[in-house]
Amino acid sequence: MKVIDGGVTxxxxxxxxxxxxxxxxxxxxxxxxxxxxxxCKAAGVxxxxxxxxxxxxxxxxxxxxxxxxxxxxINAGIANACTGRQGYECCSNTAKTAxxxxxxxxxxxxxxxxxVIGMQxxxxxxxxxxxxxxxxxxxxxxxxxxxAQSIMTTDTVPKQAAVSFEIGTKTVTIxxxxxxxxxxxxxMCTMLCFITSDIAISKELMQExxxxxxxxxxxxxxxxxxxxxxxxLIVLANGMAENPEITTKNEDYYxxxxxxxxxxxxxxxxxxxxxxxxxxxxxTKVINAVNKEDAKKLAKSVICSNLTKAAIFGHDANCxxxxxxxxxxxxxxxPDKIELRLENDENSILVYKDGAMTEYDEDEAAKALASKExxxxxxxxxxxxxxxxxxxxxxxxxxxxxxxxxx
Amino acid sequence: MKVIDGGVTxxxxxxxxxxxxxxxxxxxxxxxxxxxxxxCKAAGVxxxxxxxxxxxxxxxxxxxxxxxxxxxxINAGIANACTGRQGYECCSNTAKTAxxxxxxxxxxxxxxxxxVIGMQxxxxxxxxxxxxxxxxxxxxxxxxxxxAQSIMTTDTVPKQAAVSFEIGTKTVTIxxxxxxxxxxxxxMCTMLCFITSDIAISKELMQExxxxxxxxxxxxxxxxxxxxxxxxLIVLANGMAENPEITTKNEDYYxxxxxxxxxxxxxxxxxxxxxxxxxxxxxTKVINAVNKEDAKKLAKSVICSNLTKAAIFGHDANCxxxxxxxxxxxxxxxPDKIELRLENDENSILVYKDGAMTEYDEDEAAKALASKExxxxxxxxxxxxxxxxxxxxxxxxxxxxxxxxxx
Numbered sequence: 001m002k003v004i005d006g007g008v009t010x011x012x013x014x015x016x017x018x019x020x021x022x023x024x025x026x027x028x029x030x031x032x033x034x035x036x037x038x039x040c041k042a043a044g045v046x047x048x049x050x051x052x053x054x055x056x057x058x059x060x061x062x063x064x065x066x067x068x069x070x071x072x073x074i075n076a077g078i079a080n081a082c083t084g085r086q087g088y089e090c091c092s093n094t095a096k097t098a099x100x101x102x103x104x105x106x107x108x109x110x111x112x113x114x115x116v117i118g119m120q121x122x123x124x125x126x127x128x129x130x131x132x133x134x135x136x137x138x139x140x141x142x143x144x145x146x147x148a149q150s151i152m153t154t155d156t157v158p159k160q161a162a163v164s165f166e167i168g169t170k171t172v173t174i175x176x177x178x179x180x181x182x183x184x185x186x187x188m189c190t191m192l193c194f195i196t197s198d199i200a201i202s203k204e205l206m207q208e209x210x211x212x213x214x215x216x217x218x219x220x221x222x223x224x225x226x227x228x229x230x231x232x233l234i235v236l237a238n239g240m241a242e243n244p245e246i247t248t249k250n251e252d253y254y255x256x257x258x259x260x261x262x263x264x265x266x267x268x269x270x271x272x273x274x275x276x277x278x279x280x281x282x283x284t285k286v287i288n289a290v291n292k293e294d295a296k297k298l299a300k301s302v303i304c305s306n307l308t309k310a311a312i313f314g315h316d317a318n319c320x321x322x323x324x325x326x327x328x329x330x331x332x333x334x335p336d337k338i339e340l341r342l343e344n345d346e347n348s349i350l351v352y353k354d355g356a357m358t359e360y361d362e363d364e365a366a367k368a369l370a371s372k373e374x375x376x377x378x379x380x381x382x383x384x385x386x387x388x389x390x391x392x393x394x395x396x397x398x399x400x401x402x403x404x405x406x407x
Numbered sequence: 408m409k410v411i412d413g414g415v416t417x418x419x420x421x422x423x424x425x426x427x428x429x430x431x432x433x434x435x436x437x438x439x440x441x442x443x444x445x446x447c448k449a450a451g452v453x454x455x456x457x458x459x460x461x462x463x464x465x466x467x468x469x470x471x472x473x474x475x476x477x478x479x480x481i482n483a484g485i486a487n488a489c490t491g492r493q494g495y496e497c498c499s500n501t502a503k504t505a506x507x508x509x510x511x512x513x514x515x516x517x518x519x520x521x522x523v524i525g526m527q528x529x530x531x532x533x534x535x536x537x538x539x540x541x542x543x544x545x546x547x548x549x550x551x552x553x554x555a556q557s558i559m560t561t562d563t564v565p566k567q568a569a570v571s572f573e574i575g576t577k578t579v580t581i582x583x584x585x586x587x588x589x590x591x592x593x594x595m596c597t598m599l600c601f602i603t604s605d606i607a608i609s610k611e612l613m614q615e616x617x618x619x620x621x622x623x624x625x626x627x628x629x630x631x632x633x634x635x636x637x638x639x640l641i642v643l644a645n646g647m648a649e650n651p652e653i654t655t656k657n658e659d660y661y662x663x664x665x666x667x668x669x670x671x672x673x674x675x676x677x678x679x680x681x682x683x684x685x686x687x688x689x690x691t692k693v694i695n696a697v698n699k700e701d702a703k704k705l706a707k708s709v710i711c712s713n714l715t716k717a718a719i720f721g722h723d724a725n726c727x728x729x730x731x732x733x734x735x736x737x738x739x740x741x742p743d744k745i746e747l748r749l750e751n752d753e754n755s756i757l758v759y760k761d762g763a764m765t766e767y768d769e770d771e772a773a774k775a776l777a778s779k780e781x782x783x784x785x786x787x788x789x790x791x792x793x794x795x796x797x798x799x800x801x802x803x804x805x806x807x808x809x810x811x812x813x814x
Contacts, residue, residue, distance in 0.1 A: 050735070402714055403721030
């Protein structure tokens with residue numbers, strides 16, 4: 001497997017575009033299109049929130065019942081959530097406009113929205129935006145980047161990843177883009193993520209690989225504990241790499257899973273590191289837990305703790321808060337047995353052992369915590385299971401962004 | 408039942424004191440004592456966190472195994488959590504010092520600590536503090552207030568409540584004090600709360616009343632979702648009101664429960680409203696849910712949502728975030744059926760109905776949210792159960808307080 005540049009246009013046959021539709025943001029691109037020259041098999045995972053945005057309802061229909069998908073239309077600024085029947089009709093109308101412009105079937109068009117909850121989308125602006133996108137679409141790397149930029153809300157950087165690998169004599173490529181900064185606590189997948197591949201694979205196996213993998217990747221990310229109404233992760237595969245179609249869990253399947261895991265992990269970490277107001281990616285790795293489920297609960301509890309997140313912002317090695325968060329995770333353990341390390345890429349400092357803090361050097365710890373990527377490593381000393389979770393620090397800017405997000 | 412002034416010294420036979428021991432804070436009182444002239448029956452509820460502070464372990468022993476309790480020694484500044492064997496020995500030594508000063512048994516002394524996790528308490532300063540407290544103790548209302556002030560950490564106001572009621576010809580009084588501002592997400596009770604009463608009641612019934620009542624009061628409060636290692640709620644009853652001892656669930660018992668509920672609710676709301684950095688108490692009331700458990704989950708999910716809390720700080724009627732928090736609470740409901748109101752003491756604004764936002768006046772809503780006490784009223788329209796939860800807004804000051812709490 002080789003990490004390559006690019007995003008949703010990296011794989012053969014995929015085009016993308018971004019355009020300024022003036023839906024809510026002014027003076028920036030706020031709509032994006034992903035288009036495949038050939039029909040794609042589609043897999044998707046969606047928010048577990050009871051309150052589901054209209055595009056989530058629409059996309060579930062398409063992924064479940066349409067024979068294939070060929071395009072995704074995305075807008076930023078308004079989430080089309082809590083919008084009732086009118087919101088759902090908006091999805092249908094937008095898909096119709098895109099289908100007409102692209103010469104494809106309406107039920108092959110996925111839609112996605114991100115932004116403010118409760119407002120209705122202006123259909124005329126959406127339709128005009130879709131027409132622009134259809135004209136602008138291109139398979140260039142730049143087009144992929146523009147699409148990734150166009151779906152940003154409070155994100156500070158566009159988020160892309162791509163890899164390629166060989167199946168026999170054929171090169172298979174997977175690329176993806178995502179957005180997400182606030183209301184990030186995915187419980188099926190992240191806010192919006194789109195992955196394209198030229199791989200030939202059965203729809204069932206692609207869905208299975210996706211559903212399994214999100215549990216260890218996107219579902220282990222939290223910025224603020226709020227599971228969005230719009231979480232959507234779509235994978236499109238158009239088969240244009242011409243590998244023998246993967247229909248069983250053979251060696252080729254596991255190559256695909258490995259590549260998908262890389263893309264998902266990379267994008268998930270980018271979302272965590274670019275959490276609203278964040279100055280650092282905060283990873284918690286739990287090792288030697290009794291089982292995977294426990295390891296995940298413990299890791300996620302730590303990265304979700306507001307107090308821990310604020311301490312990370314302050315470069316304060318306040319490991320008591322990490323211990324506290326482990327303690328209320330709902331997992332049984334002996335606090336006297338575990339060990340805790342604070343780490344960055346250069347240093348690893350043992351801060352807790354034998355039921356008490358070690359006599360570590362506070363300055364050294366503060367220095368380690370002043371990195372862009374910080375890790376808590378928790379050794380449970382109980383079993384052999386491990387898990388990682390990714391979050392970020394809690395900052396003044398998080399409050400600022402969210403106290404006046406709508407204004 | 409009559410609401411009266413005062414706190415832990417309101418009931419007959421209770422004395423209190425505060426003193427400057429210089430444990431961590433300088434230039435302020437940081438230790439408190441509660442003392443009863445007669446031995447008390449004691450009931451207690453404690454943190455469910457696996458990582459329990461040493462005083463929690465000590466107090467559980469006293470409440471469970473000692474025939475009675477007669478004093479509580481409290482310090483602020485250092486939590487005596489994650490302190491291993493040395494931390495527990497410190498509790499034992501402090502109890503011994505207090506017992507000697509007060510002429511009571513060591514196993515009748517409860518201890519409690521709040522502050523930084525991981526540091527050891529200085530025994531010499533504790534012992535000197537205990538001696539001062541024993542000399543200073545008094546049954547005056549002022550002594551109760553000083554005790555309440557002395558246990559504050561990031562609290563901005565002392566927190567007390569007291570009521571009296573009649574049993575036959577006897578007046579019974581219950582008073583309490585608590586502290587708590589950060590790491591507040593009680594899952595047995597709040598951080599530190601001490602309630603004194605002169606009622607005569609059996610230990611078993613008092614414990615039962617307490618254990619039941621905290622579920623609807625302190626356990627429905629959250630400032631930041633972090634369940635502390637030190638949560639402790641102790642009730643002491645010395646019988647000096649001379650009512651006929653309550654040994655069955657008779658009318659007198661329910662009078663006691665009503666008074667206890669008032670004290671617990673009042674103190675719980677004071678903790679929420681004085682959450683670290685908070686500018687407003689944020690109450691969420693869920694009505695007409697299928698059952699109480701659902702109502703509680705829904706209410707608590709809303710007051711725990713960082714995004715909602717930040718919106719409250721910004722006086723932004725961002726009801727989409729409230730809908731979102733209801734949606735991931737883990738309770739099944741139909742988003743098209745429920746109604747949501749934003750309220751303060753003067754106004755009640757219907758903001759969501761029939762699956763979409765209403766056309767409410769944004770300025771009017773912002774004005775309502777600019778109050779010191781703000782309420783979200785959620786009508787599930789499914790059943791007859793209701794619940795209240797209390798939190799606060801998320802502010803710059805929360806981040807500030809917690810990014811450099813230890814320095």
